[in-house]
Amino acid sequence: MIRKNEQLLNFIMQLAEKPDVPGAIILRKLDAGTRLIHQGEANGNVYVIKSGVAKCLFTEESGKEYILAFLGEGETLGEIEAIRKLPTICSIEALTPLCVYKISNVQFLHFLETIPEFSRILLELMAIRLSDISLKGARQQLQPISELLPRLLSALEAQQIEFTKKDLSEYLGITLRSLNRALKEEK
Numbered sequence: 397m398i399r400k401n402e403q404l405l406n407f408i409m410q411l412a413e414k415p416d417v418p419g420a421i422i423l424r425k426l427d428a429g430t431r432l433i434h435q436g437e438a439n440g441n442v443y444v445i446k447s448g449v450a451k452c453l454f455t456e457e458s459g460k461e462y463i464l465a466f467l468g469e470g471e472t473l474g475e476i477e478a479i480r481k482l483p484t485i486c487s488i489e490a491l492t493p494l495c496v497y498k499i500s501n502v503q504f505l506h507f508l509e510t511i512p513e514f515s516r517i518l519l520e521l522m523a524i525r526l527s528d529i530s531l532k533g534a535r536q537q538l539q540p541i542s543e544l545l546p547r548l549l550s551a552l553e554a555q556q557i558e559f560t561k562k563d564l565s566e567y568l569g570i571t572l573r574s575l576n577r578a579l580k581e582e583k
């Protein structure tokens with residue numbers, strides 16, 4: 397449920413230490429609850445999570461929120477704006493204290509164009525995201541909450557993080573009321 401990408405994390409850690417890219421990759425720390433990326437705005441940087449967990453939050457015009465994904469170590473944030481040259485598609489908020497590698501959009505695109513291994517890892521990460529988001533959407537359409545919830549709860553047990561009921565309902569795309577009802581039926 398929390399996505400991670402060890403390959404990218406290892407790659408960025410090594411790249412950040414290379415003497416020929418001084419200052420191109422810098423570390424930034426954020427407190428839990430801080431918004432790193434604001435939906436619809438130009439952000440100008442791409443981030444790779446070094447430690448901690450962030451939520452990827454889409455807000456509708458009506459104000460309704462939907463959590464697209466929980467992202468952990470080695471996941472990228474902000475690459476869609478850099479690649480597509482369009483405003484960010486959703487917001488990113490730190491769920492726990494977060495430490496990220498920060499790379500400017502220009503530098504990120506330069507790495508993509510000049511380091512084949514970096515492009516390969518990024519392409520694979522995007523393919524994994526596409527399949528994950530497609531399967532999440534399909535399951536939410538096909539399966540009732542009574543089937544989705546136990547699976548989510550057992551995945552959560554393995555994590556050492558406190559998720560609020562609000563986070564869970566926004567991840568499942570249901571109201572808090574429906575979540576509470578389903579939790580009651582679970583017992």
Ligand SMILES: Nc1ncnc2c1ncn2[C@@H]1O[C@@H]2COP(=O)(O)O[C@H]2[C@H]1O
Binds near residue numbers: 452465487488
């Ligand atoms: N379905 C998703 N799964 C994982 N990360 C996502 C998803 N959708 C958006 N993001 C991330 O959230 C970021 C918001 O800013 P960008 O649109 O620039 O880039 C986006 C991605 O890095």
